[in-house]
Amino acid sequence: MVVKKIINKFYLPIILVLAIIFFAITTDAFFSVHNLTNIFVQNSYLVVATMGIAIVMIAGGADLSVSWQMGLVSVICGMLLQNNAIPVPLIIFIGILLGGSLGLFNGLITIKLKVHPMVATLATMTIFQGIAYVLCGGSTFFNFPDSFKAIGQKYLFGWLPMSVIIMFVMYAIAYVILKKMYFGRHIYSLGGNEEAARMAGLNTKFIRVASFVLSGVFIAIAAMVLTARTGTASPGIASDAVFICISACVLGGISFNGGEGNITNMFISVMLLGIISNGMQLMGLSIYSQYIMKGTILALAIAFDNYQKKSHQIELANQAKTAR
Amino acid sequence: MTDNILLSLQGLTKRYPGVVANNNISLDIFKGEVHTLIGENGAGKSTLIKALSGAVIPDEGTICWEGKEFSHMTPKGSKELGIEIVYQELCLVEALSIAENICLGEVDGVFVDYKSQIKIADNVFREMGIKIDPRKKVGDLTTAKQQLVEIAKAISKGVKLLVLDEPTAPLTSEEIDNLFLIIEKLKKQGVSIIYISHRMDEVFRVSDRITVLRDGEVVKTLNANEVERESLIKLMVDRDLKETFPERTYQSDENMLEIKNLTGNSNYDINLYVKKGEIVGLGGLLGAGRTELARMIYGVDLKKSGQVFIEGKEVNITSPRSGIAHHIGFIPEDRKHQGVLLTFGIDWNITISILKKLSPKGFMGFKKMSNVVEEYISKLLIAAPAPDVRVECLSGGNQQKVVIAKALTTESKLIIFDEPTRGIDVGAKQEIYRLMADLVNEGKSILLISSDMEELLGMSDRIYVLADGCIAGEIDGKEASQVKIMHIISDAMEKKSKLRKEAV
Numbered sequence: 001m002v003v004k005k006i007i008n009k010f011y012l013p014i015i016l017v018l019a020i021i022f023f024a025i026t027t028d029a030f031f032s033v034h035n036l037t038n039i040f041v042q043n044s045y046l047v048v049a050t051m052g053i054a055i056v057m058i059a060g061g062a063d064l065s066v067s068w069q070m071g072l073v074s075v076i077c078g079m080l081l082q083n084n085a086i087p088v089p090l091i092i093f094i095g096i097l098l099g100g101s102l103g104l105f106n107g108l109i110t111i112k113l114k115v116h117p118m119v120a121t122l123a124t125m126t127i128f129q130g131i132a133y134v135l136c137g138g139s140t141f142f143n144f145p146d147s148f149k150a151i152g153q154k155y156l157f158g159w160l161p162m163s164v165i166i167m168f169v170m171y172a173i174a175y176v177i178l179k180k181m182y183f184g185r186h187i188y189s190l191g192g193n194e195e196a197a198r199m200a201g202l203n204t205k206f207i208r209v210a211s212f213v214l215s216g217v218f219i220a221i222a223a224m225v226l227t228a229r230t231g232t233a234s235p236g237i238a239s240d241a242v243f244i245c246i247s248a249c250v251l252g253g254i255s256f257n258g259g260e261g262n263i264t265n266m267f268i269s270v271m272l273l274g275i276i277s278n279g280m281q282l283m284g285l286s287i288y289s290q291y292i293m294k295g296t297i298l299a300l301a302i303a304f305d306n307y308q309k310k311s312h313q314i315e316l317a318n319q320a321k322t323a324r
Numbered sequence: 325m326t327d328n329i330l331l332s333l334q335g336l337t338k339r340y341p342g343v344v345a346n347n348n349i350s351l352d353i354f355k356g357e358v359h360t361l362i363g364e365n366g367a368g369k370s371t372l373i374k375a376l377s378g379a380v381i382p383d384e385g386t387i388c389w390e391g392k393e394f395s396h397m398t399p400k401g402s403k404e405l406g407i408e409i410v411y412q413e414l415c416l417v418e419a420l421s422i423a424e425n426i427c428l429g430e431v432d433g434v435f436v437d438y439k440s441q442i443k444i445a446d447n448v449f450r451e452m453g454i455k456i457d458p459r460k461k462v463g464d465l466t467t468a469k470q471q472l473v474e475i476a477k478a479i480s481k482g483v484k485l486l487v488l489d490e491p492t493a494p495l496t497s498e499e500i501d502n503l504f505l506i507i508e509k510l511k512k513q514g515v516s517i518i519y520i521s522h523r524m525d526e527v528f529r530v531s532d533r534i535t536v537l538r539d540g541e542v543v544k545t546l547n548a549n550e551v552e553r554e555s556l557i558k559l560m561v562d563r564d565l566k567e568t569f570p571e572r573t574y575q576s577d578e579n580m581l582e583i584k585n586l587t588g589n590s591n592y593d594i595n596l597y598v599k600k601g602e603i604v605g606l607g608g609l610l611g612a613g614r615t616e617l618a619r620m621i622y623g624v625d626l627k628k629s630g631q632v633f634i635e636g637k638e639v640n641i642t643s644p645r646s647g648i649a650h651h652i653g654f655i656p657e658d659r660k661h662q663g664v665l666l667t668f669g670i671d672w673n674i675t676i677s678i679l680k681k682l683s684p685k686g687f688m689g690f691k692k693m694s695n696v697v698e699e700y701i702s703k704l705l706i707a708a709p710a711p712d713v714r715v716e717c718l719s720g721g722n723q724q725k726v727v728i729a730k731a732l733t734t735e736s737k738l739i740i741f742d743e744p745t746r747g748i749d750v751g752a753k754q755e756i757y758r759l760m761a762d763l764v765n766e767g768k769s770i771l772l773i774s775s776d777m778e779e780l781l782g783m784s785d786r787i788y789v790l791a792d793g794c795i796a797g798e799i800d801g802k803e804a805s806q807v808k809i810m811h812i813i814s815d816a817m818e819k820k821s822k823l824r825k826e827a828v
Binding site for chain 1: 622624643644645647648649654656661662663664665666667668672676677679680682683686687688730734
């Protein structure tokens with residue numbers, strides 16, 4: 001019973017550890033400081049973006065436009081960085097502001113058109129994509145100042161990557177907002193039952209829009225970390241981020257109906273997906289076989305999660321009955 | 325006599341971890357009888373029904389159907405035998421037509437044969453003696469009609485045993501009469517009916533026999549004409565309890581709420597007032613605009629014109645948030661969708677409206693929150709193993725108490741109760757009545773919407789009767805009776821049809 005409880009609660013960390021052990025045994029290169037640091041660096045922007053998406057999804061929304069929000073932020077920052085007269089901190093600030101605005105746009109479309117966020121962001125996704133391509137005119141930007149590249153490439157004390165620090169800071173911020181602030185609880189409530197939340201006096205429209213704005217800020221920061229790390233800015237810079245982020249959210253136990261989801265589990269999920277990619281790559285498997293593996297894991301995780309929720313509910317129901 | 329027995333349950337037992345839902349239940353259902361199951365929530369009615377439908381497999385006992393013994397049912401097998409269940413939550417596909425719903429599941433070939441579907445539906449409706457166009461979409465029907473479609477569906481499948489689980493909860497008294505006529509007809513055709521209801525008056529109207537369940541056991545099976553309601557209630561709860569309505573003391577001449585010429589989407593020119601310490605009832609048929617009026621006062625829907633005064637001051641309420649700010653609380657009728665967040669704990673549900681207040685500087689005040697939660701759990705006697713238990717695991721009565729607690733946290737002075745005891749067992753009902761009395765004794769005011777006539781008459785100091793979105797009359801609570809209310813409604817209907825004729 002105790003074992004079962006531990007497995008139920010910590011299944012993701014357990015799978016993560018098993019994956020690490022598996023790849024450590026099967027490949028030589030996996031379990032080295034260099035490679036593990038690399039995994040963190042490569043996935044840091046995905047963690048940050050996933051935190052953003054998680055906020056939207058917990059509120060009962062969804063954001064399909066994340067990849068192209070990142071593309072647009074990347075392109076605009078890239079363009080601004082071509083002009084040496086603009087100080088880098090200002091550009092970063094503009095990038096964050098831009099992310100918030102794109103989120104605001106998503107949120108306003110959602111509440112004004114009264115459509116599901118999934119539908120709204122399907123439309124905005126296409127719009128953002130178009131704008132990004134129009135702005136860059138088919139070219140890619142590079143030659144960024146070192147002070148910008150630092151956020152993606154610099155190692156503090158020679159071993160601690162800047163991007164990983166940003167990742168942990170953003171994770172901590174998301175954690176505090178969702179778990180320690182009343183606003184986070186409003187986000188959960190909106191996802192749990194929008195109608196009841198409104199009846200309870202919550203300003204549901206504000207919360208919906210705010211969740212998108214917040215998410216936009218996270219996504220913008222993710223975009224800039226990625227842009228800085230790769231040293232290039234282009235619209236398609238993070239074109240597969242949307243799949244990874246939503247997969248990680250689902251793997252982390254978020255429900256498409258919203259109202260639940262543990263931010264730490266989502267963090268772990270991104271890392272798990274990253275480790276699988278990295279490990280399989282080291283094993284010499286193609287990117288396509290990685291897809292098969294990731295898809296399978298996702299399906300299994302969903303099945304396990306459903307099973308777990310069911311048994312948990314039965315347990316609670318029994319508790320309640322005995323109490324009566 | 326044995327020929328006459330359709331279904332016989334022998335020693336049916338179903339245990340769940342920690343609770344015996346059905347304990348050694350033995351019960352006979354005769355052919356062509358209406359057999360009512362009565363008992364508090366949690367008495368084991370649902371489990372028993374589920375055993376019949378095949379959703380639950382009993383641990384012990386046999387189900388004997390027309391002499392044939394089964395250890396358990398399967399969902400398919402039970403339908404093949406002719407057992408059909410109409411649940412409280414109807415299982416219709418709203419996007420499909422009535423005819424398609426009735427014929428749902430009967431696949432014959434690849435293509436849909438609309439003509440024969442409509443023919444089948446027409447035949448069933450004729451049998452039932454009602455007129456509905458089977459081409460209509462189910463989603464466009466009223467709840468009452470949808471329920472008839474469910475029953476029609478059961479009849480078309482050759483039902484022998486029809487289980488009706490609280491069928492009258494969403495119905496008006498006219499629709500109830502209609503339903504009972506249909507039940508009568510089915511009886512004559514030899515169909516047996518298991519009827520589940522909390523409403524005493526109906527139980528006596530419709531039943532041939534009544535079986536009282538308590539804590540998963542059969543207390544007694546009685547002939548309906550040999551028992552009185554008081555003794556029946558006593559059997560159900562095993563304590564002296566009648567549906568009494570608590571005494572109240574507070575009196576004031578000050579108005580808590582006053583409404584002048586209020587018009588909204590479904591209401592026209594409403595004028596009413598509620599004094600401090602008063603319970604004012606809103607009576608009327610379903611669709612008369614009572615809930616719509618309440619929603620408008622609370623700010624869920626917007627008014628078009630008119631004035632609302634709270635404690636003498638005019639207010640402009642534009643959202644539930646501003647309704648709460650003006651000290652209005654609302655207990656919605658659709659508890660599960662509007663009242664609670666089912667997957668959230670009791671604690672979060674109680675405090676959802678005041679999270680901001682509990683959180684200076686934006687950070688959650690967990691200590692303050694748990695104090696508030698503890699306070700209301702003990703004040704309202706919410707029965708739960710822990711404050712963080714999900715609300716979906718609670719009984720209806722306890723869920724309702726959570727909703728009430730939530731409305732109280734915002735220091736509401738006027739509380740609107742919309743069908744506060746629907747689907748709630750007798751014991752919890754009494755507690756909610758007492759709670760309402762306590763509230764008005766503190767000088768708060770209550771606006772009560774109820775389709776349960778006994779409740780409306782018993783609790784209200786005054787009653788406004790609504791018809792067609794307008795106030796059709798006002799009666800003092802002491803003089804009010806069901807007959808008087810119905811008179812007001814029918815007068816209003818008559819007047820309206822006259823006006824219409826004149827207009828033509």
